[in-house]
Amino acid sequence: xxxxxxxxxxxxxxxxxxxxxxxxxxxxxxxxxxxxxxxxxxxxxxxxxxxxxx
Numbered sequence: 420x421x422x423x424x425x426x427x428x429x430x431x432x433x434x435x436x437x438x439x440x441x442x443x444x445x446x447x448x449x450x451x452x453x454x455x456x457x458x459x460x461x462x463x464x465x466x467x468x469x470x471x472x473x
Contacts, residue, residue: 443470 442460443473449458460466 438471439466443467 420429420432439460439462443463443466446460446463447459449455
């Protein structure tokens with residue numbers, strides 16, 4: 420990736436993806452409780468399109 424001008428390595432990308440997945444799953448879990456206010460996370464709509472089938 421650095422050869423193409425990106426300043427992130429694969430480990431940093433992997434960690435970021437895991438953090439986004441965890442935040443999405445926490446938001447989904449919070450939304451599954453009745454009476455709770457809707458919760459979102461950063462990029463919730465995009466993550467829901469990708470991970471929504473989980």
